[in-house]
Amino acid sequence: MKRYLVVVFAMLGLGLPASAHAQxxxxxxxxxxxxxxxxxxxxxxxGGVRVTLRVNGLKPGEHGFHIHAVGKCEPPDFMSAGGHFNPYEKHHGLANPAGPHxxxxxxxxVGADGTGSLDTIDSLVTLKEGANSLIRPGGTSLIIHADPDDEKTDPAGNSxxxxxxxxxER
Structure with a gap:
């Protein structure tokens, strides 16, 4: 009987749609x-995608942090990552009434020791399918900037x- 129940529960678990599994x-x-x-x-x-970032070895202070539209990270300037991910064609900045991206x-x-962390939820993106998906052909990327983001100036908050x-990537 126990073997039968294990098989039944295993089969039920395999029948779940992909969206029911953690992404x-x-x-x-x-x-x-x-x-x-x-x-x-x-x-x-x-409500969106939770982003948890841990860094070390960076210059102390505030740094702009954004999702960019292309999944390429070619040094030295990382311009290959394109502009900000902006499927809704809004203006830049969390403090911008016409935004945000x-x-x-x-x-x-980032603290004096060069370490920092950020834990936030982005309600405008998903890891599921859709126009606002971060998992897409060509990919997307995360960029850390040298300076703080003023959270209102296009295109990148003077960061x-x-x-x-x-x-x-998945």
Missing amino acids: STRAQLKDAQAKVVGTATLSEVP AGDFPNLE GARVACGRI
Whole structure:
């Protein structure tokens, strides 16, 4: 009887649609010298995608942090990542009444020891299928900028050079 129940429960679990299973992915962020400076975990949660970022070896202070539209991270400037992920064609910035881009996040705060973390939920993106999916042909990427994001100025909040990049992939 026990063997029968195990088989039945296993079969039921296999019959679940893909959307019923947890969806998550990770991205390693590297600097221009290809040194890993951070790891991001992206998880589908009710209300959007939770992004948990941990970094080390960065300049202390605030840094702009965004999702970019192309999944390429070619050093030294990471311009290959394209502009911000913006499927809704909004203006840049969490403080902009005509925004934000789907890929806009709060600033990343890095301490005096070069470490930092950010844990936020982006309600404008998904890891499932759709126009706002981060899992797409050509991919998407995460970029850390040298300077703080002013959260209102197009196209990137005056956040300066791109200092680290990580490709988002399943």
